[in-house]
Amino acid sequence: MSSTKMLSGLRRVVCALALLVCQPWATALAQQAIVTPILTTAENFRDIAGIAASAGGTGFANLTSNFGVMRTGVFYRSNVLELSTADWTTLSSLRIGRDIDLRTPGEISTTPDVVPAGAVYTNINVIGTSTLPTMIPANATLASLLSVGQSGYQTFVTNPVEREGFRTVLLTLAHDPGPDLFHCSMGKDRTGWTAALLESIAGVPSTTIMNDYLASNTYLAATIDAQATALVAAIPELRGVDLTTLLGVDSSYLQAALDQVNTSYGSMYGYLMQGLGLSLEDIYVLRAKMVNYTLLPGQNAFSGNDVSGASFLNTLQNSSLSGHYTAYNYYLQSSVDAGTLGGVQRQVGGQVHADAASYLLRQPRWIDAAIAPYTNSRDLSEGQARMWLSGMGSGFWSQARAGISPSTEHSAGTLIGVAYRPSERASASLGLGYTAGTVESAAATARVNTVMATIGGRYGFSSLETGPYVIGRADGGWVDYQSSRPLGGGLGTASGHTNGALLSGLAGLGDVIRLEPFTFTPQIGIRVTSQTLNRFTESGSEVALGVHGLDNTATNLLLDLEARLDPQQLGTWNITPAVLLRYERYLGNPQVESTGTRYGCAVSQKSAFDSRDLMTAGLGVVAKRNALTLEGRINAVVGDGAGSTGVSGQFSLGYSF
Numbered sequence: 001m002s003s004t005k006m007l008s009g010l011r012r013v014v015c016a017l018a019l020l021v022c023q024p025w026a027t028a029l030a031q032q033a034i035v036t037p038i039l040t041t042a043e044n045f046r047d048i049a050g051i052a053a054s055a056g057g058t059g060f061a062n063l064t065s066n067f068g069v070m071r072t073g074v075f076y077r078s079n080v081l082e083l084s085t086a087d088w089t090t091l092s093s094l095r096i097g098r099d100i101d102l103r104t105p106g107e108i109s110t111t112p113d114v115v116p117a118g119a120v121y122t123n124i125n126v127i128g129t130s131t132l133p134t135m136i137p138a139n140a141t142l143a144s145l146l147s148v149g150q151s152g153y154q155t156f157v158t159n160p161v162e163r164e165g166f167r168t169v170l171l172t173l174a175h176d177p178g179p180d181l182f183h184c185s186m187g188k189d190r191t192g193w194t195a196a197l198l199e200s201i202a203g204v205p206s207t208t209i210m211n212d213y214l215a216s217n218t219y220l221a222a223t224i225d226a227q228a229t230a231l232v233a234a235i236p237e238l239r240g241v242d243l244t245t246l247l248g249v250d251s252s253y254l255q256a257a258l259d260q261v262n263t264s265y266g267s268m269y270g271y272l273m274q275g276l277g278l279s280l281e282d283i284y285v286l287r288a289k290m291v292n293y294t295l296l297p298g299q300n301a302f303s304g305n306d307v308s309g310a311s312f313l314n315t316l317q318n319s320s321l322s323g324h325y326t327a328y329n330y331y332l333q334s335s336v337d338a339g340t341l342g343g344v345q346r347q348v349g350g351q352v353h354a355d356a357a358s359y360l361l362r363q364p365r366w367i368d369a370a371i372a373p374y375t376n377s378r379d380l381s382e383g384q385a386r387m388w389l390s391g392m393g394s395g396f397w398s399q400a401r402a403g404i405s406p407s408t409e410h411s412a413g414t415l416i417g418v419a420y421r422p423s424e425r426a427s428a429s430l431g432l433g434y435t436a437g438t439v440e441s442a443a444a445t446a447r448v449n450t451v452m453a454t455i456g457g458r459y460g461f462s463s464l465e466t467g468p469y470v471i472g473r474a475d476g477g478w479v480d481y482q483s484s485r486p487l488g489g490g491l492g493t494a495s496g497h498t499n500g501a502l503l504s505g506l507a508g509l510g511d512v513i514r515l516e517p518f519t520f521t522p523q524i525g526i527r528v529t530s531q532t533l534n535r536f537t538e539s540g541s542e543v544a545l546g547v548h549g550l551d552n553t554a555t556n557l558l559l560d561l562e563a564r565l566d567p568q569q570l571g572t573w574n575i576t577p578a579v580l581l582r583y584e585r586y587l588g589n590p591q592v593e594s595t596g597t598r599y600g601c602a603v604s605q606k607s608a609f610d611s612r613d614l615m616t617a618g619l620g621v622v623a624k625r626n627a628l629t630l631e632g633r634i635n636a637v638v639g640d641g642a643g644s645t646g647v648s649g650q651f652s653l654g655y656s657f
Contacts, residue, residue, distance in 0.1 A: 304403020
């Protein structure tokens with residue numbers, strides 16, 4: 001060690017007796033190894049995330065409360081940056097954004113920093129004086145040295161000037177993108193207290209904080225030995241005194257400050273918020289910069305969509321929303337403190353998008369019911385046509401199950417069309433309509449409006465009145481989709497808008513069987529439905545999603561049985577009651593899944609509807625008078641799986657010509 005460096009070190013040590021004070025970040029998904037380089041000219045340089053094994057630490061990033069792990073490469077601590085060229089090159093490779101010098105102007109003038117490349121130099125004189133005062137007790141003893149050191153640390157808590165200095169340091173670290181480095185002369189007192197504050201904010205156990213603090217004695221061992229030899233030579237009265245407490249650190253120093261915190265403010269949070277004037281938001285930003293929570297509150301007990309939502313919230317810890325002054329950061333950190341995600345894990349993933357797509361896939365079944373009275377044209381004469389108008393409304397409910405919210409669907413619409421019987425054996429129908437639908441789930445609402453066109457035909461092998469027949473129909477629609485998702489937790493409301501399409505095809509084979517006074521019509525068919533919602537990006541929230549396009553196809557087996565009583569005369573009207581029974585079987589997975597992303601983090605959600613089998617029972621009455629036909633019908637549906645139920649009704653009128 002050079003004589004210049006030795007004298008400079010002795011000055012720093014003697015002056016420190018009075019007070020003894022001296023981001024793109026790495027993701028810590030698990031405990032990371034401490035690989036901070038060793039600098040020969042800044043011996044106490046290290047990552048505050050943990051202590052290298054060679055210095056008495058575990059060699060891994062520290063664990064924190066609430067299943068947290070310290071992130072490496074965020075904040076570094078050091079002694080004065082009196083760097084060699086090799087050490088300067090090494091330190092510059094860490095891309096440190098700011099070098100925070102905690103020293104007095106007098107210390108800086110003696111040994112100015114060699115600032116790493118790309119770093120902004122900032123001096124925050126935490127003790128507020130121009131130089132460190134010299135206060136060596138007369139006839140120095142171990143007890144007197146300890147007393148001076150303890151008193152110096154207590155002023156970190158009691159002195160308003162020093163509190164303002166540490167407040168400025170912490171706020172600077174909170175607002176910087178990082179990584180940052182802070183240091184004093186020896187990197188053990190002022191720097192040690194700053195590091196202890198940061199580790200306390202992070203939730204590092206008190207024993208680990210103390211071990212990390214005392215590690216300065218290991219990192220600075222060679223310097224302490226050399227300075228002790230020189231100091232005894234300069235002050236013979238110190239011969240025989242253990243100078244480690246003078247030149248290094250002692251647990252009683254840090255404990256004195258911690259005890260003073262409790263005496264003055266009741267807790268570390270009291271000191272941070274009342275003494276230093278930090279807000280809870282400031283603390284949460286610092287904590288998020290330093291800590292990654294491997295498990296969020298309750299995450300390991302979730303199921304269904306909740307698992308995906310919680311995982312999404314977890315993964316966002318590694319996005320630019322975390323460790324900054326954002327609503328997400330405040331929400332997540334407050335959730336960690338509260339021990340609950342507050343239900344946001346269920347609302348954040350966008351289940352309503354999956355439920356809306358599922359709703360669209362089931363729209364053709366309501367069209368079936370609306371146009372059923374006009375597709376057979378049995379009561380039309382050859383060459384006769386009928387204009388018809390049908391109004392319909394429906395409700396459909398899927399119950400909640402583990403981790404998936406219940407969904408509610410409502411729709412109302414009008415369909416207008418014409419049916420025509422060109423021959424004894426054939427009939428055709430054409431319709432155009434509009435349906436307004438509302439889907440609600442996981443506190444969100446989606447409005448699904450559809451303009452539909454339908455065209456179909458029926459052909460009887462002998463006639464339409466009796467015997468076997470084939471039927472076919474094609475439906476096509478344009479979809480306007482709008483969603484609004486209140487997310488809770490102060491995260492705002494995510495809103496989205498897109499368009500899509502709905503296509504459906506039906507082919508079936510049936511038979512008209514006359515058993516007076518009834519007509520039975522069994523029918524078997526296959527329906528294929530394709531639903532598309534274009535990709536869109538939500539707005540209105542920091543965690544609004546870029547929703548991937550939803551493109552789903554459902555294939556259903558249909559078994560129908562209609563029973564009609566022969567027309568009964570009631571005044572001038574002919575009344576025909578009818579009963580419809582339907583069994584519908586999904587030939588694939590009935591559940592729909594949606595996916596969205598934010599900052600490269602993906603979240604998927606499944607629809608509440610998950611019934612492979614649906615049973616429908618309908619009751620209808622047809623009233624006919626001359627060319628006018630009126631019909632009312634009500635249908636009830638029950639599904640298996642997620643316990644889906646529904647009801648629909650329609651009223652229609654037709655006029656033959």
